[in-house]
Amino acid sequence: MSDSNANVPAESVSQSPAPKRRKVWRYVIGVSLFLFVAIQFIPYGHNHTNPPPTASVTWDSKATENLVRAACYDCHSNETVWPWYSSVAPVSWLVQHDVDDGRKELNFSEGNLHEVDEAAEMIEHNDMPPWFYRPMHSGAKLSDSDKEAVIKGFAATFDSATPHEEHED
Numbered sequence: 001m002s003d004s005n006a007n008v009p010a011e012s013v014s015q016s017p018a019p020k021r022r023k024v025w026r027y028v029i030g031v032s033l034f035l036f037v038a039i040q041f042i043p044y045g046h047n048h049t050n051p052p053p054t055a056s057v058t059w060d061s062k063a064t065e066n067l068v069r070a071a072c073y074d075c076h077s078n079e080t081v082w083p084w085y086s087s088v089a090p091v092s093w094l095v096q097h098d099v100d101d102g103r104k105e106l107n108f109s110e111g112n113l114h115e116v117d118e119a120a121e122m123i124e125h126n127d128m129p130p131w132f133y134r135p136m137h138s139g140a141k142l143s144d145s146d147k148e149a150v151i152k153g154f155a156a157t158f159d160s161a162t163p164h165e166e167h168e169d
């Protein structure tokens with residue numbers, strides 16, 4: 001009895017795995033496509049507004065302004081450039097969240113400058129612009145000299161102390 005049982009599974013197992021796996025993949029791709037289309041209808045992420053500015057910053061120099069515009073204005077002003085992929089979920093959700101939160105913290109177009117003293121530190125520590133934003137935006141890849149220039153530019157524009165001067169013992 002135990003001999004005849006041992007023969008049965010060996011044959012049936014070796015037959016079917018490939019077609020089964022293909023079926024699973026077809027199912028996975030089908031469900032993914034369906035979900036991708038379905039999430040496009042979720043209302044969040046389409047609010048691509050640039051409200052009229054109520055204030056503006058007089059930057060200390062055109063050079064500072066250019067750097068900040070390229071690296072920060074998409075999330076910290078009402079002059080956001082909304083690229084095509086910012087309309088495609090789930091990227092649109094991330095972009096919407098970043099712009100909403102970014103403007104709440106710091107908005108050069110509305111005189112919301114409470115956090116501006118943090119800018120130098122954020123830039124220095126590579127916290128801003130956020131890492132995931134940099135690959136898609138060449139202007140956001142700040143070289144060391146760009147960073148130094150922006151930090152000095154912030155200090156000159158907002159009249160705050162330049163960081164790092166305390167290290168001269």
Ligand code: HEC
Nearest residue numbers: 071072075098101102105106115118119122128129130133
């Ligand atoms: C891709 C969007 C994006 C870009 C570009 C960006 N920021 Fe931000 N920033 C945010 C978000 C979102 C927050 C709020 C959440 C957080 O603190 O991480 C924020 C917060 C801040 C804060 C407040 C930080 C705190 O916690 O006190 C400062 C200051 C700031 N950003 C400066 C900058 C500067 C300067 C640049 C350009 C060099 C820049 N950001 C570019 C999205 C962005």
